[in-house]
Amino acid sequence: CAWSIERPPGDTAGCTFCHTSSEERCSTCHQRHQFDPRVARRSEQCKTCHWGKDHRDWEAYDISIHGTVYQVNKTDPNNFDFSKKLSDADYVGPTCQYCHMRGGHHNVQRLSTVYTSMGMSNADRGAPLWSEKRDTWVSVCDDSHSPRFARENLQAMDEACKDAGIKYTETFKIAEN
Numbered sequence: 001c002a003w004s005i006e007r008p009p010g011d012t013a014g015c016t017f018c019h020t021s022s023e024e025r026c027s028t029c030h031q032r033h034q035f036d037p038r039v040a041r042r043s044e045q046c047k048t049c050h051w052g053k054d055h056r057d058w059e060a061y062d063i064s065i066h067g068t069v070y071q072v073n074k075t076d077p078n079n080f081d082f083s084k085k086l087s088d089a090d091y092v093g094p095t096c097q098y099c100h101m102r103g104g105h106h107n108v109q110r111l112s113t114v115y116t117s118m119g120m121s122n123a124d125r126g127a128p129l130w131s132e133k134r135d136t137w138v139s140v141c142d143d144s145h146s147p148r149f150a151r152e153n154l155q156a157m158d159e160a161c162k163d164a165g166i167k168y169t170e171t172f173k174i175a176e177n
Contacts, residue, residue, distance in 0.1 A: 038082040041089075043070055046096040061096060069093030099140050 028049075030040045039045060043061065051058035061067040070093055073079035079092040086097060086104040100108045134154060141150035 037085075041082045041086060041095065041097050042074070043067070043095045043097070050096075057096075066094050070095060094144075102140055 026035070029045055030036070031045075043058075047058040049055065062071070070080070073092050077083075080095070081089075081091075084090075086101055089098055091098055138147055138150040138154060141147075141153075
């Protein structure tokens, strides 16, 4: 899997708890004791796995303008009506699910960028392999932003990931010594 390619097996043993096929394991996103789509449509549901030192996605979202809009408005059903299907959602700002499960599909990685966790931060984002994925990612932002704005932000994220990847690699070299 992409999330384990550059890591020794011992480092990724716990990853299979979340990263076994989520399409086949409903309880990854739908709480086992409260199997309710309204719960699964909230960004906090993704926080279950996507936070902490190896997956900073929740922290990044939470402090972003999108996350701030969500946190301030999430209890107002006029702004976030979680009873609506994702394909009908007209939220005041994007949730994790609104973007990554565009239209209500369950293939979350379909609308992700280049994998950046678990040592993948040094991947060449300009490689043809990622071109279609990146174009699709840019198209997700077109509800609220221009393609130029989305591409500029994607480039800024690339640079941040590249810098973080260099520090990540340096840290492991120091630890090895």
